[in-house]
Amino acid sequence: MSTEKSVVMMGTDVAKAMKEELIQRVEELKSEGILPHLAIVRVGERPDDLAYERGAIKRMELTGIACSVFELSENICQEEFEAEFRKVNDDPKIHGILLFRPLPKHLDEEPIKAMIHPMKDVDCMSPVNIAKVFSGDETGYAPCTPEAVMEMLDYYDIDLTGKKVTVVGRSMVVGKPLSMLMLKKHATITVCHTRTKDLAATCKEAEILVAAAGKAKMISEDMVGERAVVVDVGINVDDDGNMCGDVDYDAVVRKASYISPVPRGVGSVTSSVLAKHVVRSAEYFRSK
Amino acid sequence: MSTEKSVVMMGTDVAKAMKEELIQRVEELKSEGILPHLAIVRVGERPDDLAYERGAIKRMELTGIACSVFELSENICQEEFEAEFRKVNDDPKIHGILLFRPLPKHLDEEPIKAMIHPMKDVDCMSPVNIAKVFSGDETGYAPCTPEAVMEMLDYYDIDLTGKKVTVVGRSMVVGKPLSMLMLKKHATITVCHTRTKDLAATCKEAEILVAAAGKAKMISEDMVGERAVVVDVGINVDDDGNMCGDVDYDAVVRKASYISPVPRGVGSVTSSVLAKHVVRSAEYFRSK
Numbered sequence: 001m002s003t004e005k006s007v008v009m010m011g012t013d014v015a016k017a018m019k020e021e022l023i024q025r026v027e028e029l030k031s032e033g034i035l036p037h038l039a040i041v042r043v044g045e046r047p048d049d050l051a052y053e054r055g056a057i058k059r060m061e062l063t064g065i066a067c068s069v070f071e072l073s074e075n076i077c078q079e080e081f082e083a084e085f086r087k088v089n090d091d092p093k094i095h096g097i098l099l100f101r102p103l104p105k106h107l108d109e110e111p112i113k114a115m116i117h118p119m120k121d122v123d124c125m126s127p128v129n130i131a132k133v134f135s136g137d138e139t140g141y142a143p144c145t146p147e148a149v150m151e152m153l154d155y156y157d158i159d160l161t162g163k164k165v166t167v168v169g170r171s172m173v174v175g176k177p178l179s180m181l182m183l184k185k186h187a188t189i190t191v192c193h194t195r196t197k198d199l200a201a202t203c204k205e206a207e208i209l210v211a212a213a214g215k216a217k218m219i220s221e222d223m224v225g226e227r228a229v230v231v232d233v234g235i236n237v238d239d240d241g242n243m244c245g246d247v248d249y250d251a252v253v254r255k256a257s258y259i260s261p262v263p264r265g266v267g268s269v270t271s272s273v274l275a276k277h278v279v280r281s282a283e284y285f286r287s288k
Numbered sequence: 289m290s291t292e293k294s295v296v297m298m299g300t301d302v303a304k305a306m307k308e309e310l311i312q313r314v315e316e317l318k319s320e321g322i323l324p325h326l327a328i329v330r331v332g333e334r335p336d337d338l339a340y341e342r343g344a345i346k347r348m349e350l351t352g353i354a355c356s357v358f359e360l361s362e363n364i365c366q367e368e369f370e371a372e373f374r375k376v377n378d379d380p381k382i383h384g385i386l387l388f389r390p391l392p393k394h395l396d397e398e399p400i401k402a403m404i405h406p407m408k409d410v411d412c413m414s415p416v417n418i419a420k421v422f423s424g425d426e427t428g429y430a431p432c433t434p435e436a437v438m439e440m441l442d443y444y445d446i447d448l449t450g451k452k453v454t455v456v457g458r459s460m461v462v463g464k465p466l467s468m469l470m471l472k473k474h475a476t477i478t479v480c481h482t483r484t485k486d487l488a489a490t491c492k493e494a495e496i497l498v499a500a501a502g503k504a505k506m507i508s509e510d511m512v513g514e515r516a517v518v519v520d521v522g523i524n525v526d527d528d529g530n531m532c533g534d535v536d537y538d539a540v541v542r543k544a545s546y547i548s549p550v551p552r553g554v555g556s557v558t559s560s561v562l563a564k565h566v567v568r569s570a571e572y573f574r575s576k
Contacts, residue, residue, distance in 0.1 A: 127415045127416045127418070127419035127420075128415045128419075130415070130418075130419035130422055130423065131415035131416075131418035131419045131422070132415075133422075134418055134419070134421075134422040134460075134464065134468075135418065135460050135464075161483055162483045162484060162485040163485075164485075164490075170471055172422075172423050176422065176423075176468070176471075179479075180422075180464070183458055183464075183479055183481075186481070186483040188478065188479065188480055188481070188483075188484040188485070188490065189478065189479050190476065190477065190478040190479075191467075191471055191476065191477050191478075192476055193471075193474070193476070195449055195450045195474040195476075196450060196476040197450040197451075197452075197476070202452075202476065
């Protein structure tokens with residue numbers, strides 16, 4: 001084992017650097033009379049949504065972006081829900097919309113996906129943005145978490161060209177869009193999942209290993225190549241009730257060249273990506 | 289090297305089996321007064337388009353599907369082009385539309401992508417279908433070539449679950465959508481491309497190797513694992529002027545367990561997939 005120390009990739013540092021840049025862009029927009037504005041649409045009061053909402057509101061505040069929360073009753077009917085959403089979508093003062101999902105079971109999100117203005121769709125629910133992520137068209141918005149991974153790798157100057165990357169997880173929230181973003185940066189990507197045979201060997205071969213499986217500490221030291229870059233996208237609770245990632249951090253940290261912790265890793269960057277999207281959207285609508 | 293013989297995966301056999309099934313479905317539609325109908329929209333007279341068109345017309349004929357060609361002048365203006373396309377798109381007698389691309393440079397295909405009815409979009413140009421392929425939603429239409437690969441593997445009973453698959457090529461026409469279709473079938477997929485380091489080793493590890501790079505005979509015998517399944521999506525012309533694939537067939541055939549030839553391989557299945565999409569579309573509109 002190498003005695004060289006690992007670099008811990010701190011999401012908090014990445015978020016700080018992003019904030020500095022975004023504040024400047026927000027100032028410029030404000031000098032032209034434009035206040036970037038995020039609308040959060042929440043149906044009901046799921047604790048997860050409320051936690052993310054608090055983080056998002058704080059991040060917008062720190063960056064100088066306005067933020068409105070549209071809270072809808074969890075018993076709202078489809079028709080009314082669509083009408084409320086349409087109002088937000090049509091409001092020219094609002095540049096980005098975050099709709100918490102999954103919706104309550106009686107609501108259908110398909111009409112919303114078709115309705116949402118692709119340039120207000122800052123968390124990638126419109127097929128237009130999904131198709132753009134897939135095809136490598138950077139004019140769209142990727143989901144915030146995979147883009148947070150890219151921001152982190154970029155901040156730590158980790159070049160992807162020709163690198164062997166293994167992504168564990170094939171969700172539409174992380175694994176698949178992240179694979180496409182990395183492919184766009186010329187990585188050779190392998191996507192693993194629950195049906196993968198010999199997961200350990202496939203992980204160990206990777207120069208960059210991304211864990212996005214949602215299983216606490218499943219990536220053990222023997223699954224990680226010497227001096228690999230390890231990015232942990234998992235957010236789990238361990239047996240002692242502490243937040244942990246998909247990576248067995250204490251063991252893997254001794255082997256990796258770069259590693260992102262949980263908490264204070266990728267999860268600390270997602271709301272900054274959201275802010276960045278709202279600013280990009282305000283800049284887009286300014287030019288229209 | 290194994291002395292066991294390779295199975296040559298004949299696209300012509302796959303197409304024949306598909307035809308039998310489709311004819312039955314077409315008959316059923318006709319008995320209800322519905323004639324499945326493909327519209328081919330062609331701008332100008334590019335030889336590639338004309339060649340594909342001839343094959344498509346013949347395939348529709350063989351399957352009992354009506355086929356109309358809308359030939360537009362290569363000098364048509366954007367406005368007129370959109371108006372002509374809209375007429376075809378709005379015609380309730382037409383169930384599927386194939387638009388040859390790329391369009392002449394002065395024409396913009398973006399408004400067409402947004403306009404085409406997703407259920408008439410039988411070759412996957414609408415973001416709705418692209419997003420569905422990406423997310424693994426099988427209610428949409430994948431591009432014909434990657435789906436032809438899936439039909440071929442299915443015909444030869446090659447299960448993908450847990451298999452190590454390497455796809456060489458990352459285009460939106462083959463490599464990327466095929467990777468998603470295979471991921472949906474639980475393969476562990478690796479996507480390689482021109483920037484991949486050590487392509488040979490990555491190919492050799494694969495239990496199923498798909499060549500979709502567009503480079504004549506680039507997959508040599510030493511890049512193929514013993515008894516691998518080799519699918520060749522390339523269509524190239526070799527130094528002697530003969531059609532050939534991306535695989536050095538004569539050498540690789542001795543090593544592979546299954547191999548698709550060029551010609552008479554995957555390329556012989558694409559127009560059958562197109563026919564299948566038109567039939568599915570006619571069935572869809574019947575139920576509306």
